[in-house]
Amino acid sequence: MTRKVFYISDGTAITAEIFGHAVLSQFPVDFEQKTYPFIETLAKAEEVRNLINDSFITTGERPLIFHSIVNPEIRAIIYSSEGLDYDFLNTFVAPLEQQLGIKAEPKAHRTHSIANDSxxxxxxxxxxxxxxxxxxxxxxxxxxxxxxxxxxxxxxxxxxxxxxxxxxxxxxxxxxxxxxxxxxxxxxxxxxxxxxxxxxxxxxxxxxxxxxxxxxxxxxxxxxxxxxxxxxxxxxxxxxxxxxxxxxxxxxxxxxxxxxxxxxxxxxxx
Amino acid sequence: MTRKVFYISDGTAITAEIFGHAVLSQFPVDFEQKTYPFIETLAKAEEVRNLINDSFITTGERPLIFHSIVNPEIRAIIYSSEGLDYDFLNTFVAPLEQQLGIKAEPKAHRTHSIANDSxxxxxxxxxxxxxxxxxxxxxxxxxxxxxxxxxxxxxxxxxxxxxxxxxxxxxxxxxxxxxxxxxxxxxxxxxxxxxxxxxxxxxxxxxxxxxxxxxxxxxxxxxxxxxxxxxxxxxxxxxxxxxxxxxxxxxxxxxxxxxxxxxxxxxxxx
Missing domain, CATH: 3.40.50 (Rossmann fold)
Structure with missing residues (x-):
């Protein structure tokens, strides 16, 4: 049985994919990977949560989750699923806030968007x-x-x-x-x-x-x-x-x- | 004074850049970012360590480090620098090993290389x-x-x-x-x-x-x-x-x- 992986984002999910792919490629096993970009509403997040929970019920194994969701309410819905969330961005936000002496101001679409000056x-x-x-x-x-x-x-x-x-x-x-x-x-x-x-x-x-x-x-x-x-x-x-x-x-x-x-x-x- | 950031890899450093950029873009400050790809020898790693240490001495602030170095000896040299290492890949390897019940087999160039089947x-x-x-x-x-x-x-x-x-x-x-x-x-x-x-x-x-x-x-x-x-x-x-x-x-x-x-x-x- 190949382990299921969910990449989820309120943006393109490209960062989540690149990160997850880099970590998982160190393991000599196959994964069944699926990407859910533009999860920008509570309703869409609930749909994805249901898919995660269905996958757990069907396979008996908790799906792995790599997300880059900025909105805390949407994130909470994914957190509440049966999946295992490897929260690669937020893990580093608190230590960086402490080191830089300023609060992070997470905004959606800050990377991979036309907001970038260049x-x-x-x-x-x-x-x-x-x-x-x-x-x-x-x-x-x-x-x-x-x-x-x-x-x-x-x-x-x-x-x-x-x-x-x-x-x-x-x-x-x-x-x-x-x-x-x-x-x-x-x-x-x-x-x-x-x-x-x-x-x-x-x-x-x-x-x-x-x-x-x-x-x-x-x-x-x-x-x-x-x-x-x-x-x-x-x-x-x-x-x-x-x-x-x-x-x-x-x-x-x-x-x-x-x-x-x-x-x-x-x-x-x- | 803009904070210095080092992206270091024994490969292209693209994963390190994408990850660091995604995390740092949440902070409303400017960073001075520099990338060191293909750090594949101890000598090259020592050069980069010296640059990190010089930067610390000159600015009085510890540079931020995002690395994707697979070789443990090369990694040890970077760890021994005065920089602050946000070890984004390895942080997740141990929990994944436990969850998947297998050991990671880190190899250099596993992503972004021609080794990929497709x-x-x-x-x-x-x-x-x-x-x-x-x-x-x-x-x-x-x-x-x-x-x-x-x-x-x-x-x-x-x-x-x-x-x-x-x-x-x-x-x-x-x-x-x-x-x-x-x-x-x-x-x-x-x-x-x-x-x-x-x-x-x-x-x-x-x-x-x-x-x-x-x-x-x-x-x-x-x-x-x-x-x-x-x-x-x-x-x-x-x-x-x-x-x-x-x-x-x-x-x-x-x-x-x-x-x-x-x-x-x-x-x-x-």
Whole structure:
């Protein structure tokens, strides 16, 4: 029997999910996880409480609860359920109040909402990443915080998007393609913004797998082509002293945070 | 004097940031926040400990620490600093061990890494959102989990990207443009996938502000045009019984989670 987990919030429930997922992923068991966002009324809270209690009756096991509910009346209804509440936010509020010498002023939707000052800048960064993906234009590089460069399918696009979405960073990206390889050099537009350039590379075998699943049995996906492109581009990075990382074993979060850490770019939080 | 905050991790530090940000945002004060990801060696941990101690000496106030370090030796070095450690993950591990009747097996990089089974599906979803943005092609709608429709700049693109990035959902999007308005109807390709359609709308005044900052004093950004487009598209949603939400006061997280909650699409977690 897999243990039931309830993520509950009067907002998006994203914080509750991320926290619960981080804690539960340390346990080598499967969980049946369900998320209840926007529980903003007593009636909705009672519905969720009933689901929790039903689950307890059916399974004989208390469901685990991770909530980020700010309203005390709504919270009280969830507390009154048969679930086990791991109250990850409030556990730390009292010690922080004591340490900071001020009272917390919990308000709903304080994170993950447009109330955040930098929200518009973040949306601009997302549109910037979209509009300056894959070298489609070189006109807006002046605005870029960072310009990711590398061979096709080494992770530039997801990393650019993640940088914009999570951290509000304006990231353009530019691919080196097969035709560039014979005499590989930086285009003048990139040379002009050389300090913003950051290279991504990847193991040729992994690149080949990725390209194969996209365009099976093409020249583009051949082992020989992948090896050659990676070698040429890495030589360019070294020749031009462009910082770069290998993305083979890294997730988009890991690539993005490594780029920030190596470039010293500041993160915004939302 | 703003209080110093250290986010420290042997991974990306994204979980630590999200947790700390959620707790601290309840306090009506400014914090000076700095993130130290990939603290994977004792030497690096000692460097961070020195920074924490320096900060204490300089400011006379203990820095606040939110960490997600798995390795006990590295963690011990951070514990030994002058900072105040709000140990948000480990606080809940012991009670969960007792409740689940098994020992936690903490491993670094268990979240936000490619070790996650669904990682490739998520990257596919991100590329899908990019490739099927803004109605550039209607060829891949069969694959879509959801198709967002609405006027230009009502939030379709950031929402599609967020759905793919955070939840692994394949979201296409399609804009209704000025030329469509005279006799607005669903194109046959969208009609075919009507069950996947989800509408976004926005208050005309807000739309006008957004368009104005993009293309100042154009017909596209005129109050009259914005009012007309929103009215026509909302009438279409109602006529065709397409579910829709108003994005005016919602962040990309709120829009995405409302879409999930109204469509019943399942979230993946990474």
């Amino acid at each position: 929200y518009n800048a973040r949306i601009d960064a997302i549109h910037y990443a979209m509009d300056n993906d894959d070298g489609v234009t070189m006109k807006n590089l002046e605005e870029a915080d960072v310009i990711l460069i590398g061979v096709s399918r080494c992770g530039k696009t997801p990393s650019s998007l993640y940088l914009s979405m999570q951290f509000g960073i304006k990231a353009a990206n530019y691919p080196f393609i097969a035709e560039d390889m014979e005499d590989l050099k930086l285009p003048p537009e990139l040379k002009r913004y050389k300090k913003k350039l950051f290279g991504l590379t990847i193991n040729p075998q992994r690149l080949q797998e990725i390209r194969q699943s996209r365009l099976a049995d093409s020249k583009y996906a051949s082992p020989r082509q992948c090896r050659m492109e990676v070698k040429e581009v890495e030589m360019l990075f070294k020749r031009e002293r462009i910082p770069f990382i290998n993305t083979t074993n890294s997730s988009v979060e890991e690539i993005a945070t490594k780029i920030l850490s190596k470039t010293g770019l500041e993160r915004s939080m939302f | 990682y490739n599906a998520r990257i596919d979803a991100i590329h899908y959102a990019m490739d099927n943005d803004d109605g550039v092609t209607m060829k891949n709608l069969e694959e879509a989990d959801v198709i967002l429709i609405g006027v230009s700049r009502c939030g379709k693109t950031p929402s599609s990207l967020y759905l793919s990035m955070q939840f692994g959902i394949k979201a296409a999007n399609y804009p209704f443009i000025a030329e469509d308005m005279e006799d607005l109807k669903l194109p046959p390709e969208l009609k075919r996938y009507k069950k996947k359609l989800f509408g976004l709308t926005i208050n005309p005044q807000r739309l006008q502000e957004i368009r104005q900052s993009r293309l100042a004093d154009s017909k596209y950004a005129s109050p009259r045009q914005c009012r007309m487009e929103v009215k026509e598209v909302e009438m279409l949603f109602k006529r065709e019984r397409i579910p829709f939400i108003n994005t005016t006061n919602s962040s990309v997280e709120e829009i995405a989670t409302k879409i999930l909650s109204k469509t019943g699409l399942e979230r993946s977690m990474f």
